[in-house]
Amino acid sequence: MSKKKSLLKEAPLLEVKNLETAFDIDGTYYNAVDNVSFKVKPRQIVGVVGESGCGKSVMSLSIMQLLPKGIGKVKSGEIIFDGISLEKMTEGQINKIRGKDVSMIFQEPMTSLNPVFTIGYQLQEVLFNHTKISKREARLKSIALLKSVGISRPEKIVDEYPHQLSGGMRQRVMIAIAIACQPKLLIADEPTTALDVTVQAQILELLKEIQEVNDMSVILITHDLGVVAEMCDEVIVMYAGKIVERTDVDTLFYNPKHPYTTLLLGAVPKMDEEEERLSSIKGIVPSLTNMPKVGCRFANRCPKAMPECFTTTPMLADVDQGHEVACLLYETSKPREGVK
């Protein structure tokens, strides 16, 4: 705990300010991520939770500048990584950072690797992109990397194709690719959702281990609050493209403030119904085209909703030191004079 506390004073590694990401749907841009701000400090693991469709992946793709071209774009906001603004970079500039300083693991291990290239080729590519290294060295290094992510017989796997590997092994390969250049920040977008339960635990264990050894920061996106409790220092709760609560992990579990968080936590105990957990809250996340223009976006599902929740938009603000909430139950979230 004392180590974590000392982190708080350090300059952030990543600072996202007022990020707005929009998708073109039939000619109009709709915000999938709306005015999101947060910081990630060195060596910190920040969890991002929220139901399906609330903008977690879009947010992480925005940081990596990996939004689908021509469809999604960062409309406004800043993404400052290690003192430099990523959102203003050209493709060539960001390519020097992607895979080297910031890496990402995706939700879909089955399709994230190129089916017609060997594991070795795809692993060595990231090394060739960012380091001066001979073919021989790259091969040896890729074997070592595969070994370090817990793949047995790496000398053999290195020459195999993705279809010869299981989902868990493919995700391990993705992790190996992501950590090959020892990045400062790893974004793991639901790295275990597509895997079966026993494999999930191993992968998370592995991530935690690598994080400690490499001293890197991690943004861990997950559906699973159990994982958050296990792994994270800080937690961001997202709903419908916005952050609704952000605090350290202990506070979140012992003193949740936002009704959505409370419902998420209340839904936790059913340990075996993995998929059901978050969806056990009544209703669904509004789609991009259906987003309420004013008021709290959670209002139609919130058990504590008040009439003003439908007309006043709550702001994300500190209720306590280091505990931000966006809910009209708290004075701090009510708009003040002169502030929209």
Next chain:
Amino acid sequence: MLKYAFRRILGMIPMLFLISIIVFTLAKLMPGDSLSGEIDPRNTNPQYIQEMREKLGYNDPLPQQYFRWIGNFVQGDFGKSTRFKIEVSEVLSERLPNTIMLGLTSIIITYILAFFMGTYSGRKPYTFGDNLIGGLNYLGLSIPSFVAGVFAIFLFSFTLGWFPSNGSVDIGTTEGTLEYWLSRFHHVLLPALVLGLLSTASYTQFLRNDIIENSRKDFVRTARAKGTPERKIYNVHILRNSVIPLITFLGFDLVAIISGAIITETIFTYPGLGQLFLQSVGTRDYPVLMTLTMLFSFLTLVGNLIADILYGVVDPRIRLD
């Protein structure tokens, strides 16, 4: 792989046997027979014709005729052309190199054009260049090859005079010289273009669409996340996926070229197997016709086999065994 190919080739034998029965039956069902070409025109005495029929075995029961034909056929004796009065194998071997030359040139042109147009359009979809290429391709797809052939002859041979309109080589050039080969190439270019028109258009559109589709795949996002430059993503990651189906089309091209050559060679009076086929229909040259049909069927089977084998070679996900 070898075992697979061997098994497939073995499997062709009953197939070819069946085809031979069909070919034979069809030939017998067609009106008339090639007797008119066999008999001595100075002697049309019905008695004599009757004798000839008997002598040539045309009065034997059909199964007996069939087995005689197929028996000789598998020993490489395809019979005698009733029109040219020489061995069928000799007639074919005169024409075969021309068709091979036409087919090869056509395939090479098709693949070069389709590759460059397809990759350009796939990388820059919905731009002016893509729309232009797309428009030309739909034109190519919608014009039947005999119309395109006649038009090409009119424009490039008669009006502009760039290419010869018939034959396979200039008369008077000596075989083997550079001049001879240039002349052959000059003659084959226009028919090859017309013959490849349909495939060029469809392969270009196929490659374009496949590149666009692949560029949206998750593995492209992974490559971008690794810091791989855009150019390499297209030229290596996407292209390697998109050329796989294109390469396997090579096998089917064999089939397309044979059927296409029948029309194209006739329009360009190019002395190849396709032209021979149509001529043989006209002159009821059944020995040639039957041999050609067997050859075309055999090549179709081989083409399919080649397509499957190529798939196994270029796509690591396919295992042939």
